Amino acid sequence: METMWAPWRGDYITGTVDHEKTKSEECVFCEAQKVQADRDRYIIHRGKNAFVILNLYPYNNGHMMIIPNCHICRPEMMDAETRCEVMDLIIKAEVVLNKVYKPHGINIGANIGAAAGAGIAQHMHFHILPRWNADVNFMTAVANTRVIPESLEISWTKIRDAWNEIP
Template sequence: MLGRMTSEPEQQIGVGSPDAFQRLWTPHRMAYIQGENKPTGPGQDGCPFCTIPAKSDEDGLVLARGEQVYAVLNLYPYTGGHLMVVPYRHLADYTELNEAETAELGLLTKRAMAALRAASGAQGFNIGMNQGTVAGAGIAAHLHQHVVPRWGGDTNFMPVVGHTRVLPQLLADTRAMIAAAWPAD
């Protein structure tokens, strides 16, 4: 039963009745929760990381393209500027990368950090990849490395208590800002 704290006897609150809670509705997250566009097998069918490179930078939220890997904003970010570095080749495990892919993944990660510092004043980063579904990979079939910018005090009550992330900027605007700050080759 949901209700507000009061000295009055507890009352049953029905559907749609007001209570003491503020709500932020994020229906766009249902696509992620329900696994929309997640590849289900070993092939490339339906893999968003395989289809993004064919889109324009703006439509695909691509920040930079290398020969082996590219950088793209995360559609479901933890913080503003949360991006991923992704190999073009459809593979699941870090050990499957060849030497050129491994080197360029590292290089674009460094450039992503520099761009995020220049564009948003990021003070730190969480960088990593989840290998396999049991390790938390949302799209386990296609390797991707997360670059999550951090700032002092950026963990607040919203994600901790409300299980909601507040992003101050539209993804298209974030993409343009970071792309403009991306270091030259």
């Protein structure tokens, strides 16, 4: 890999826009929790300290997010109870994805901070998504486009039903 030095970019990179300090009133994850109907926001589960929701821009069918209820931006800001609940929800989501989609593998992860790839850096969230061998297909490689065969409505119904069946 080649390195291109660009010291003039330092001010920009360390600059004044702090994407992680937006307020909870402007946060889509805080807003989603206020909506009463789960189907309207594709909420799978509402827990005491965290909730589970479908990603509106899924990488694959079944792409979920596990999100602490409170507006925090880093894992160390979760209290002990929330940490336990989030991990339990991640594991349940894994079980549900295996049941519904029978994937070859599963990605679990979090992007902490905009620089790490977080789309909504101000409210931390864990991604969990099913993967299949060679699911990075021709369209992804050539057209930078992903093909998502199943609608969010159908994914929500299938995942929600499985979630409620599993203790």
